[in-house]
Amino acid sequence: MSTAPTSPPSADRPRRRARRGEGERTREEILAAAEALLARSGSEDAVSIRAVADAVGVTPPSIYRHFPDKAHLIFEVCARRFEEMDRHVVSPILAADLDPVDAIVELGRAYVRFGLAHPEHYRLMFMVNADHSPELYAEGDVVDGGSLGRIVVLLQHAIDAGRIRPEAGDAVVLTYVLWAALHGIVSLAIGRPNLPGPSVDEQVDAMIDAVLHGIVVPPPAGSP
């Protein structure tokens, strides 16, 4: 209401200045404030540099002592969520030593659940214009260094076990196909939530069935 347009940071406590080595703690506070703003509002628009600074209790330019620009801050917030998914969702499934095909199905369902549970994180990770900060989204980052490589291994195991048609493609291609198929469902659900189509669960079930078994009537047995 009557907040002055230019006022000292309005965090609750007066926030005494951090000492020499304590810069890392402020950095974590900035990340936490940005995460809170993003999660509660569900929109990147709410995560302005000024809003983050105000929540932490510092002035906007102080953010730039810890992050080169806003894109790096936002990216780190999202990357941490995806690392969390890797630890708490993907790793347990891979460690459960399931049948390879069952593990693929479980991973797919868990991935969609994660995306729908954190739509704005997901959108910022995979649905923005990557030109804004190309080096963040280059190879060797969260995606490749995280779950994806281990899923390629899982696919290779399924191929080696004779569970997958060899003509379907190698493990890398199939991993990307599976990922893209599920990403399509998540991305469409996030970007166009009001579409009159089938429910996400229905789409996931049908997609998994289609990719695993195909939709067309198989040729009569014995044909090339």
Next chain:
Amino acid sequence: MSTAPTSPPSADRPRRRARRGEGERTREEILAAAEALLARSGSEDAVSIRAVADAVGVTPPSIYRHFPDKAHLIFEVCARRFEEMDRHVVSPILAADLDPVDAIVELGRAYVRFGLAHPEHYRLMFMVNADHSPELYAEGDVVDGGSLGRIVVLLQHAIDAGRIRPEAGDAVVLTYVLWAALHGIVSLAIGRPNLPGPSVDEQVDAMIDAVLHGIVVPPPAGSP
């Protein structure tokens, strides 16, 4: 370099004021200028209200005489491109009276080509936060009123012709599955162009093969 910060519109011709009935022509010029800025820059950032107004030769507030806000302007630019795709890409394939499964494959390839040819249009259509203008992305719009409904019919024909396994799902669900699968490839290619995965063509081929024939080894003939 030395452009004054506030100057009269810098379009080439002095642009005489439109007469009473000529408002629609200005509206078209605004749309054309926005389309040109979007296509040439490849980024929504370049399509600011001020940039569009300057290209047309009017002042920024004049835009709002023809469009309620920026989102509506951008949306109309993108919607026109998609209508163009419907007329020049989808309709010819549907009119060619191909084998239903072949038509599905052709439509899928054409859809991916279109998305990669107009990445920013595609991103603005399907990969932005729809909260910004919900009524634009509601049901009955370009997607549903355009190609999608006719593809459901195509799928139904394929089902009626016995070309598709009945357990795979009904025509609506399968249409969404096909759309989501291809959208996943396009969306990933646009949002993360530097990923070290297989090429888009390879992904499309593998995806079509997977969805049509499945990736897992089929059960021995005669099992339930």
Next chain:
DNA sequence: GGCGTTCACGTAACAGCGCTAACTCAACGC
């Protein structure tokens, strides 16, 4: 104990953004 350095900020400000209120000016119907 003084001193230069460096970290961790704050102050002030810039350029640009979407958008609005209020005005002007010409064309039209009556």
Next chain:
DNA sequence: GCGTTGAGTTAGCGCTGTTACGTGAACGCC
């Protein structure tokens, strides 16, 4: 001639990300 209306202007608000520059405290070092 006159009120109305369509088309467009000027001026400006509040916001954004970001930068240049100053400040004050803590540190190593002589």
